[in-house]
Amino acid sequence: MRTAYTSDQIRSAELALMARLPEGTLMDRAATGLAGVCAHLLAGSRGRVYGSRVALLIGSGDNGGDALYAGARLARRGARVEAVLAGSRTHEGGLAALRKAGGRAHPYDAARARELLADADLVMDGLVGIGGSGPLREPYGTLAELTAEAGGLVVAVDVPSGVDASSGRVEGPAVRAHLTVTFGAYKAGLLVDPGATHAGAVELVDIGLGPFLPDPEVAALTADDVADLLPRPGEESDKYRRGVVGIAAGSDRYTGAAVLSVGGAVRAGAGMVRFASSAEPVRLVRARWPEAITTVLDPSLVLKSSLDEVGRVQAWVLGPGLGTGPEAHAVARAVLSTGVPVLVDADGLTLVAKDRTLLRRAAPTVLTPHAGELSRLLGVPREHIEAGRLDHVRRAAAELGATVLLKGSTTLVAEEHRPVRVNTTGTPWLATGGTGDVLSGIAGALLAAGLTGYDAASCAAYVHGLAARTAAGGGAVGRGQAPIAALDVAQALPEALRTL
Ligand SMILES: NC(=O)C1=CN([C@@H]2O[C@H](COP(=O)(O)OP(=O)(O)OC[C@H]3O[C@@H](n4cnc5c(N)ncnc54)[C@H](O)[C@@H]3O)[C@@H](O)[C@H]2O)[C@@H](O)CC1
Numbered sequence: 001m002r003t004a005y006t007s008d009q010i011r012s013a014e015l016a017l018m019a020r021l022p023e024g025t026l027m028d029r030a031a032t033g034l035a036g037v038c039a040h041l042l043a044g045s046r047g048r049v050y051g052s053r054v055a056l057l058i059g060s061g062d063n064g065g066d067a068l069y070a071g072a073r074l075a076r077r078g079a080r081v082e083a084v085l086a087g088s089r090t091h092e093g094g095l096a097a098l099r100k101a102g103g104r105a106h107p108y109d110a111a112r113a114r115e116l117l118a119d120a121d122l123v124m125d126g127l128v129g130i131g132g133s134g135p136l137r138e139p140y141g142t143l144a145e146l147t148a149e150a151g152g153l154v155v156a157v158d159v160p161s162g163v164d165a166s167s168g169r170v171e172g173p174a175v176r177a178h179l180t181v182t183f184g185a186y187k188a189g190l191l192v193d194p195g196a197t198h199a200g201a202v203e204l205v206d207i208g209l210g211p212f213l214p215d216p217e218v219a220a221l222t223a224d225d226v227a228d229l230l231p232r233p234g235e236e237s238d239k240y241r242r243g244v245v246g247i248a249a250g251s252d253r254y255t256g257a258a259v260l261s262v263g264g265a266v267r268a269g270a271g272m273v274r275f276a277s278s279a280e281p282v283r284l285v286r287a288r289w290p291e292a293i294t295t296v297l298d299p300s301l302v303l304k305s306s307l308d309e310v311g312r313v314q315a316w317v318l319g320p321g322l323g324t325g326p327e328a329h330a331v332a333r334a335v336l337s338t339g340v341p342v343l344v345d346a347d348g349l350t351l352v353a354k355d356r357t358l359l360r361r362a363a364p365t366v367l368t369p370h371a372g373e374l375s376r377l378l379g380v381p382r383e384h385i386e387a388g389r390l391d392h393v394r395r396a397a398a399e400l401g402a403t404v405l406l407k408g409s410t411t412l413v414a415e416e417h418r419p420v421r422v423n424t425t426g427t428p429w430l431a432t433g434g435t436g437d438v439l440s441g442i443a444g445a446l447l448a449a450g451l452t453g454y455d456a457a458s459c460a461a462y463v464h465g466l467a468a469r470t471a472a473g474g475g476a477v478g479r480g481q482a483p484i485a486a487l488d489v490a491q492a493l494p495e496a497l498r499t500l
């Protein structure tokens, strides 16, 4: 499990550790690690550190101090290191070390800074770290924007300046780094968008904080964690014990979502899929997934809130392509009044946004909105959700009394009193119609197998992202990949699952 923390949590741990160590030890560890990573990068891009050009952007706090000491180490190895002093003050020890090692420092000047950045093989962003708050003030904002024109690699020190370390929020200009070298522990804002995108790859330098860290605010499952959580059939398993998932999806108008959701469930290993809908989606699901047991729902029975004709299930998926009219509402009421876990997606979310009483139930509920759907559920503008994904997914879980999986470039899963789980798999190719329907089926199959809502949602997100990468051609994004269709993701599930 990769764990991540807020700035306050890191700061308290640092204070506890610092009290046990001689002054300057932590900064020395941080700067040594930072210089090592930068030297490695320079050796990779230029062949050697000697003679390479390094620009340092230095703010007034200890983040600048880290960059200055690391710059001094690179200068001692023959790099030409020049620092732009942007703050009202500068870390004295760091500045002295840089000068002693032959590095140079200049007061901020926009034209000069632009030249330095354009010429540098590597830019170190030491403007602000975990001490930053609010949008970057000048001249930091301008410098952050200038890093976009930098000719070489941009390395953020601890946190990309302009990114809120605790939440990943970005308000105004912010550094976009190729790599962020972070100290002691991951900051939550490095794993959650938009912060995660600004951070680029993240490298952790151990400074000994481990024993002093509290419970994390954010966690990311690794492949091993997911492999441990995924159900595997035993000798005495049969299709019922492996989990029967009911899927109430599709309508005569929207049929594809049903086929995709059923596909996700079948391929993710459901013991059995029971599909209930109107005649046309049932016909199409039978044609595409003969494994599914189908029922054409009789509207009069649904209006009486009876789903007995469908047969027993251990969990329901409700919503993809269901429509939002009175009949869909009746289906939603019938499904949500059962005593089994229910995953609500797509049109199901629109229905519960209009009628929150549907969510008054004792069994677990998992909601899987994207930002637009969450905006309707919470009555908050979509832009606010996008800018503060971590805060809003937490709020939704508390307010709606459900496990909430917020889809997007970094998918988040929140449940009250648990760390928010952030998904690390996936690919930008996933941003295509129907992939969410496949996800609903995967998560439904895992719920039916007995995973908690929290584990089912986070494992489903992981496996879905992995299958998407597999379908696209491997890796996150880059050459050698091709666009994918939603059904490709369902089809790639077995190959992806075999790697776990
Ligand atoms: N505390 C520790 O034990 C360690 C801290 N380290 C480094 O120290 C950093 C934290 O240092 P500090 O607490 O000095 O804080 P920072 O250096 O992160 O930033 C604080 C300074 O930035 C200014 N500032 C804050 N928000 C701003 C904004 N929006 N625009 C412009 N200026 C802004 C503040 O006025 C203050 O001068 C960490 O991120 C890490 O890089 C490391 O050396 C490891 C050990």
Ligand SMILES: [K+]
Binding pocket: 063, 125, 126, 127, 128, 129, 156, 157, 158, 159, 160, 161
């Ligand atoms: K920084």
